[in-house]
Amino acid sequence: MKILTVLGARPQFIKAAPVSRVLRENHTELIIHTGQHYDSNMSDIFFEELNIPKPDYYLGVGSGNHGKQTGEMLAKIEEIVLKEEPDFVMVYGDTNSTLAGALVAAKLHVPVIHIEAGLRSFNKKMPEEVNRIMTDHVSEFLFCPTQTAIDNLTNENITHNVFNIGDVMYDAVLYNKGLAAEKSEILKEHGLSEKGYHLITIHRAENTDDIHHMKNILDAFSKIEEVKVWPIHPRTKHKLESYGLDLSSVPNLKVIDPVGYLDMLTLEANALKIVTDSGGVQKEAYFMKVPCVTVREQTEWVETLEEDANILVGTDVEKLLAAVEKKVNPSYKEAFGDGKAAEKIVELIKG
Template identity: 45%
Template structure:
């Protein structure tokens, strides 16, 4: 591989988690890799904890961009990333997922004619109203290496005219991350004791998507649906409250039903422990849909579309939108679901496949079937 240099760009906690196995694998192979943290999620103390927990060195660059309108935030990151890339002169830039940090990294790389590798390529909700959908489509079409987590993602990319020699089916790095940390979470996390929770005796809720929590009527419907489920099933529901959702509750003067217990946002190990130990997860997060599926915890997704259709196909997840009756009914159905579905996201070797492909410029048709197999 010679003296290849990499730059990895990340900006949110899900990106830190999903890129951690790749960052580790590059380090194991003594491959130079500078990490840029854009600061898109601007809770620096929480992010620092994530790097420590995942046993990653602190990023070489902290851009501290913070929040702002989509355009302003992306433009600021684009300018700052371009400066770093001009200094670092990498051969390849790595991005993961569908955030504004990813789009800024993709555009900066394309303008400087640096090779771009997109981890978790080919996800599609087919809902162009989601800013993430636009980000991932544009990034895929700018990328030189498209690391698709599943065969389904590969099909979407091919349907958009992306050539086979750029697509690599690798499995999803979240499997690597969950497998590397679930035992650690069980050993180290005290979150269940702290909140007096017994495994299998509570349900977990997350809600933070802008189109859900910024709309007071939708947010109220979600709370109503989960609360009526909790009352009917006599379930304890725990809701780690995202700062965005907290500010919207205050702005709209929305009361939290008594049966939903608010707790503070959790670090990765504690959240993994909650997901693993809960009887059921209610969420609007893409990453949580994947993690619940891998951990064999049934999931109810409070959206009308998902870019993780594989979770639906194995009956690990159900889409319900924000109608309270549908949330309640689906919750009751999934509470009694069997938990023995196959994991559709691969066998925990995604990081290895990604680094091998980058090192060797592999033919993606080589060993293709292994990407999502057992």
């Protein structure tokens, strides 16, 4: 088979690594990197650490409004699909890169493989939700990470070639966590001790595009006494600067540049708690058995909410503080498969 894989953002690089490793044993894969994440700390380092082959095509689209960004991707991906004539186009998750790859393939009658299909937050104000729904409805193979995702698709009358294969991010964590423990020096570099800090990641537009949300989040962080480590997303940093919000006023806050995958796994594994609005980080927290506080009103990953493994708080200051301070001891069930999703995907595509 000849597979054309479309990637554009950090979580997609992580998800693609185990699948590419298995796929390339017997098949041809070409990678398009749209450039949606173009900062080297958000992109290049993941290809290096995860041993993902270098992209065959780099589109350099960069950031921008949704219409402009997606439109540029559509035009450039279409040229490549017409040239390469792949058997399938493979997309991951819910970014604009995902939607662009899926739409191009569907219009050119190339079957779409959607990995991480069936997720729903039921909030269409989130651009990711729109991307997920549209991608699922044009896909030929839909690989779901959980039974909840299967149920969501069934409710939308999508039942053909739908499979619960577990979560490819779990594959990646199992494969790399030992390597991270062995190689990462991130704790030493920043003077951090095991279970001596909270880890923060904030980047979702629903938070960063709202000054009141960001003020509430920083207000809550100011009242958390423990050390807080924040590998800050470039877009989040730019938004805070545009709002005139000063992170230096938050006590015990270490703001650091974005980190690579192995360093991120190390920061997650050794945190007291993780405070995030990222879907991927919610799952990684669950895989690492570290309690999570999610700064959103909904989550696609409802499995993580059992036994307070993950607590939804929105941007309410008091809820956020209470969740960070709450003593929890979740059991962390095997809700995301057995770590062999990549093998199942390749076997099912082969037919």
